[in-house]
Every structure is written in C-alpha cells, then in structure tokens.
Amino acid sequence: MWRFILKRLIMLIPVLFGVALIVYFIMDLTPGDPAVIIAGEDATPEQREAIREELGLNDPFIVRYGRYMFNLFRGDMGRSMLSKVDVFPTYFQKLPASLALAFGSIIVALLLSIPLGVLSATHQNTWVDTLCTIIGMLGMSMPNFWLGMMLIIAFSNKLGWFPSGGFDGLKSLILPSITEGVFLLALIMRNTRSSMLDVIRQDYIVTAKAKGVNRRGIIWHHAFRNALIPIITVAGMNFAYVLCGPVLTETVFSWPGVGRLVYDGITKTDTQLVTGCLILSCMFVSVINLVVDIIYAFVDPRIKAQYSK
Amino acid sequence: MSKNKETAAVVETEVAKSYKGRSQFREVMHRLRKNKGAMVGLFVFAVIIIIALLGDVLFDYETDVIGNNIVDRLQSPNANHWFGTDEMGRDLFARVLYGARYSLAIGFVSTLVSLGIGLVLGSIAGYKGGWVENVIMRITDIFYSLPSILLAIAVVSALGNSMLNLMIAVGVSNAAAFCRVTRASVLTERGKDYVEAARAIGQGEMRIVLKHVIPNSLSPIIVQTTVRVAGAIISAAGLSFLGLGVPLPAPEWGSLLSMGRGYLRDYPYMVIAPGLAIMITVLAVNLFGDGLRDAIDPKLKK
Secondary structure (H helix, E strand, O other), X not given: OHHHHHHXXXXXXXXXXXXXXXXHHHHHHOOOOHHHHHHOOOOOHHHHHHHHHHHOOXXXXXXXXXXXXXXXXXXXXXXXXXXXXXXXXXXXXXXXXXXXXXXXXXXXXXXXXXXXXXXXXXXXXXXXXXXXXXXXXXXXXXXXXXXXXXXXXXXXXXXXXXXXXXXXXXXXXXXXXXXXXXXXXXXXXHHHHXXXXXXHOOHHHHHHHHOOOOHHHHHHHHHHHHHHHHHHHHHHHHHHHHHHOOHHHHHHOOOOOHHHHHHHHHHOOOHHHHHHHHHXXXXXXHHHHHHXXXXXXXXXXXXXXXHHO | OHHXXXXXXXXXXXXXXXXXXXXXXXXXXXXXXXXXXXXXXXXXXXXXXXXXXXXXXXXXXXXXXXXXXXXXXOOOOOOOOOOOEOOOOXXXXXXXXXXXXXXXXXXXXXXXXXXXXXXXXXXXXXXXXXHHHHHHHHHHHHHXXXXXXXXXXHHHHXXXXXXXXXXXXXXXXXXXXXXXXXXXXXXXXXXOHHHHHHHHOOOOHHHHHHHHHHHHHHHHHHHHHHHHHHHHHHHHHHHHHOOOOOOOOOOOHHHHHHHHHHHOOOOOHHHHHHHHHHHHHHHHHHHHHHHHHHHHOHHHOO
C-alpha cells in the first residue's frame, strides 16, 4: 500500500514538468510584453530593456523554463508580475474560498444525488424514476453560470434571502454551492442509478431476497455498497475540477477564489502567477485522485488485495 | 411430425429473411427511431439548425440584430418584442435566434478539432503500443490534469479573441478525452482475429488501421462526440461570458448573458432567454446522445 502511494507520488513529478512546460509555452505565445506590463505604458525603451534583462526575458524559451523548474524545486514559484507578491502565498490566500466552494458543492451534490439515484433505481420505470431522469437531464444541460444568475434573481434580488456575491460566512456559500453542484448532482445521480441497476440484478441480491432479508437491508447493505465504486470515481474526479476550475461560478458570485485568480492572471498576462497556480492546482488534482484510489481500497477489498501484492 | 418440421423450416427461412440485408447501421437506426427522447432531441436540434441557417433570411443583421434603437431600450417582453429589448434597444428575440449559428458552429467545429486530434493520436497510441503509446498517453495525462476551462482560457488569450480561436481553444482542451477513448477502443480491436487475418494476407499497416480497426472502434467514439458537442456549446458560451469568445457586437448567447449580468437587479429579462436557448440546445443534443448510446450498445440500456 505504502509502496503504491510512493510510486504514485513519484509519477507526479514528470506530470508537473509537463504541465509547467505546456502552461509556460502557451503563456509565452500570449501577446503583450511582460516588461511593459511591469514597468507601465510610459516607461522608456531603456527601462523596459533593463527589466527584460533583470528577469531574464531575453533568454531563449528553454533556458527560462529550465530556470523556472530549478527554482520550483527550491520551493520558489516566483513573484506575480503585477502585485509583486510571491505566488505561493497568493495562491494559499485564495485557496480557503475555493475549498469552501468545492466542499459546499460536493455536499449539495452528494446529499441529493445518491438518495435520488437509489430511489430512481429501486423505482425503475415509475413516475419517481421519470422525474429523477428529467432532473438529471436538465442538470446536465444547464450552463451553471446561467443557473447562478437565475438563483441571484430569485433568492437574493426578489426574496432577499441570500447575498448575491462575496465570501462572507455560511449564508453566502449556499447559492454558489448549488450553482457549482448542480452539474455534479446530475452526473452522480445518473451514475448512481445505472450502477445500482447493475447491482440489483446480480445473483447475490436474489439470494439475499430469498433468505428473507428486508428490502431496506438489501438496498443499503448489499446493493449500495457494491454500487459505490463507480460513484466514488465520478465524485472524486469531479471534486478536483470543482476545486480548480470554477471560474464561471466565481465570476458570477464575485467569489475570491483560485479560479478567479488564475483568470485574472491569464487576461493580464501574468505568466508567473498563472504557471504557479496551475502547477499547484494540478498537484491538488493528482493528490485528490490518489486519495480517491485509496478510498477504493477501503470500499472494495478486491482492490485492496491487488495493492498488497 | 413431418408437418412440424415443415413449419419449423418455414419459420427459419422467415427469420433468416428478416435479418438478411439488415446491416448493423440499420439495426442501430431502428433502435434509435423507437427511442422517444432521442427523436424529440433530434427534432428540436433540427429546428435549431434550421433557425441558425435561416438567420440572415429572418433578420437583417445590420438593423435587427446589431442596430441600436435607444428609444426602445430595456423593454419587458411585449407583443412587438417577444423577449424584450436590451440596453441598446435591440430586440432580444432577433438576437437570441440569430445567436444560434454561433453556438452551433462552435459546438460542431471545436468537436471536430478534438475528434481530429484525438482520433489520430489515440489510434496511433492504441495500434502501435510501446514507447510511442507511452509518450502520447503521458502527454494526454498532462492535458487531462489541467482543468479544461482554464486551458481553454489560456489558449484563447494566447491566440487572441476570435471565433476561430475560440473553436481551437475549446477543441484542444477536449482532445485528451477523445484520445483516451480512441486508444482504449483501438486497443481492444487490435488483438482480434480479423486484424491478424488482414495482416496474414499482406495488407499494409495504414490500410489495416484505416479500413478495419478504426471503423470497428467507432461506437464509443461516436457516443463521446455527442457528449462533447453538448459540452463544447456550454464551454464556448462560458468563455464568451468571460469576454474571451466571439467579439462583440455578435449576439453569441454567452455574450448576451454577460451583457445582461449588469442588469440582473432591475431587468432580469436580458439573461432569461439566452440562457434558456443554451439549455434547450444542449438538452436536445444530450437527449439524442443518450438515445444514440443506447441504440449503439443496447447492453448499456437500463
């Protein structure tokens, strides 16, 4: 088990090199001279040249990339070109808001999707199932930033129940969590349903029924535990995305999170900031994927047995 | 006894007749036609395509779609302006209907971009194996671990704001998924007997891949394509919403939403119609896609 975790962590290193290379390369193509961005529009050509020399911007691409990676391994992600603050603390300053949003939306999604999915599977082809299917279909098809605006119109402008933006306590978390969670809700619900339907038809469920186990016991104890693996995969994979990419939800709700930070960085050509934030985000994604794999092992003894080999 | 045999023989030939000439394609179409959801989706999608194609016939771009008419600004929906008007007095009904062409074009073209990249790289990886596969799949992993919306934002800002660049950005950010699906599918086909047989009669590698392996691996790729068209329409609207998509004043649905955002408190009509338009389009694609998946692989149907 430990060897497996260690191996996965070591495999992370080339991925991070790759991510940095791609991001560095794309940001390098971005029009706009970093020297102008740093020195301002009215700097003289000499001043700009001095800044370029100082930052090593005149070096070839591969030299700059190499230097960046060298510094990265010493724990130095450089400074934001605009705010002149180190990238590392900037990222972690924005992280709590993003984490809160990520957990909020996962909670919204899991609390509703799993019961609805199970209900839908156990009542296959009834009106309950149809209703759940429709909810799932709508949730998958709705642009979430639009849903966010609709929620603002209804619950903060008309009814005044929740604030329309900003991160200020639990109350401000509710609308963004629903906005970000709805797609996930639909996705997990559909997965739970099909996964449950697969399991319900297995022989051991029939056996349990024949032995006289009550319905609730069969569904939650026998069927649901075995249906959990695909559900965990989807939830885990998407948790990572919710954590790193909710730019749109963060924009709609003026949420001070990482997605917004990266977006601002990209539009202002702040290469240092963007590269650093994306590398950190990818680390999170990979670590979460690793955690998901470990959770599997706890849910499914068969997988655990594979690891211990 | 002999009569029984005769009837059995008749039944057999009847059965054989009904299956004869029924290709896999026709089987799939037959199952698809029986799926109500898929047919509704297809119908709605067809209507949206027609609206997109007729945009220039129905409305005059210069006057109806982008022409200002300040006197009529910010009207609620009424008999003249079914969806109301925006802050420049432009009719939202005309703008939303005209906007269909942008979303559809971006949805299709960007998916073609990702399909092209993914199909080529995925089939090379799946068929060749070895270090080639390793290199391609590790690069795919890297792209996969970047959140696709952030990747798309970065690509658009590197290439500049335009519809073509938006298509490329969305296409590139989704290519990794196609690459994975194609590889997995080709990998299972590669080991089958017919590939061995084709090799045995001396067919070239290129021919085997193009004529035999890819056609047989298509089902999951087709399913993936419909899913991605829906996703691409939403991503493109999202990027336009952030101001990184189709340049103004074109009435792309995402840009309409972004303009309406400033009027959320006093004039919510501006964001309702464009959002519904996106949702209906994506819903139609998803319904059709679900039906297609069930028709291609009935085992998956629940």
